[in-house]
Amino acid sequence: MLKTGSKFLFALAGFGFFAAVVYAAGTSHHTLGMDAIVGPLTFGYKGYVGEHSGYTILMSLSAAALFLGIFLSALRDADPEAEAQVLGLETVPDAVVPNSVNYWPVVAGFSVASIVVGLAIGSTMFVIGLVGLTVTTVEWAVRAWSDRATGDVEVNRAIRNRLMYPVEIPGLAILGVGGFVLAISRILLALPKLGSYLVFGLVPVAIMAVGALIVLKPKLSQSVIAGLLLAGGLAILAGGIVAATAGEQKPKEEHKTESGSQGDSGLRPLGAPSAAVVEVGHR
Template identity: 40%
Template sequence: MFTTGFKFFFGIGVALVTAGVLYGYTSGGNHMGPLSLGWKGGVGEHLGYGLLVGTGVSAIGIALTLIFFRDADPADQADYMGVDDIAPTTPVTSSFWPVVGAFGVGTMAIGLVLNTAVFITGLVIVGAVAVEWMMDAWADRATGDPEANRALRNRIMAPIEIPAAGAAAVALGVLAVSRILLNTTKLGAVVIAGVVAVLILGLGTLAASDRKFNRNLIAGGALVVGVAVLGGGVWAAVDGEREFEEHHSEHGDDAEHSDDAEHSDEGSDGDHSDGETDSE
C-alpha cells in the first residue's frame, strides 16, 4: 500500500518536523507556539526551527508526490498506460549547448561582480541556450527517426543560427582583433593583420575543399583560436591602447593625424615639436 519512496521521505519529513518542534521548545518556545508555527506562542530560535520544519514539510511533499505516482514503478506505469512494457527512453543527440550554457552562467557570475556589460553578455548567452535547448528537446521526440529529427530541427533553426552565429563571430572577432591592433606596436599591428588575413584565407580554402577533418581537431583548433583571439582582445582592452600623438598641420588647422609614439620619437623634429601627447 505504502511505497518505499513514500515511507522514506514521509519518515524523514515526520522526524524533521518532530525535531523542529522539540528544538522550538528547547530553545525558548512556549505555549502552543512550536506546534502552531508561532500562531499561539513563541517558537524559540526562529532559524533552526524554521529550517527543520520547512525541510520536513518539503520531504512530506516529496513523499506525497511519490505515492501519487507509485514511486514511478515501471510495472505500474505500464498498467496505467495500458501497455505491456513502457518504451525505453528517447536517445538524446549530442549538443554543444550544455557547455555553452555553463559558460554563459559563468560569464554571468563574473559579470555580476565585475562588470554589468559582461553580466548582460552572459544573460544573452543563457537566453540563446535556453531557446536552442528547447528546440533540441522538441526535435529529439518529433518523430521516431533520429535523422528526420535532425533535419527537421535544422530546417527551422539553421536560418536563424547561421546568420546569428556568423554575425556574432564576426563582431567578436573584429572587436577583439581591433583591440589587439590598437594595443600593439605599429609593426606588430601589420604582422598581426597579415597573420589574421592568411588564417581567414586558409580556413576558407579548407572549408571550401571536400576534405574531411577529425572532429577533435576542428573542436580543438576552434577552441585555441577562439581563446587566443578573445583572450588577446580582453587583455588588450584591459591593458589599453598604445600611446598616440595628435599632430597639427603647419597651417594650424584642426586636421589630426594619428601615429604611434615610436614614430613620433624617431621623427621628433620641428614638425612635431608643438604636438600634444595624449594618452588615450
C-alpha cells in the same frame, strides 16, 4: 499502502518537524516551558521561536518531504507497472538513449561560466553568457522536439536542420563577424602601442590563413571542430579573467610643453575661433 520511497520521505518529514520544534525551543534562550513548545508548533503565532533561519529551513524540509511523500505514495513509488497504468499503456516505453552528438550541454556550461565571470568582473562577459544561454535554450528545445519527431534519427536531423538553418546561418554570421570585430577592438585597447601594431598586422594574415585552410580542406573532422570550439570557449573565459586582472590600457595623458602649444603627437591644438571667421549662410 505505503511503499519504500514514500516511507523514506514521510520519515524525513517527521524528522524535519520534530527537529524544528526541538531546535526552535532549544535556541529560544527562554525558560523551557509551554511557551517554548507552543511557539514552534504555531509557527511563532503564540510563544517563542528561537533561531529563525534554522527553524524555517527545518519546517520547509518537513513540508516539502510531506508533499513529495504524498505524491510518491499516490504514484506507488513510480513503479513501472504504476507508470504504465497512469499512461494507459501495457508497459512503459523505454527511455530514450542519447545516440547522437549534442554540444548544447557544453555550450550551456560555458554560457553559465561566462555569466559567473561576468557577475564577478564586468557586464560584457555577463551579456555574452546571457546570449549564449538564450541561444542554448532555444536550440536545446528545438533539438529535444526534433529528436522525438519520428523514429528515424537521420530524418529527425533533417527536420531540425530545415527549421533552424535559416535562422542559424545568418545569426552565426552576424554574431561571428560582430563578436570578432568587438573582440579585436577590445584587444587593441588593452595592448600597448607596439602590440596593437602587431595584432593589426597579424589578424588579416590569420584570416587569410584560415580561409586558405578552409579552401584546401573543406571538410574538417568533428573532433577538430569540437576542439576549436572548446579552445574558443576557454579563451573567452580566460580572456575575461585576464582582462579583469590586468585591466584596460588607459590612454596616457599628454605632457604639456612650456609653451603649451604642442602635445606628444606633435600636432598643434586648434585655437579658439578668431573674430575674423567668415560666417556663411547669413545674408
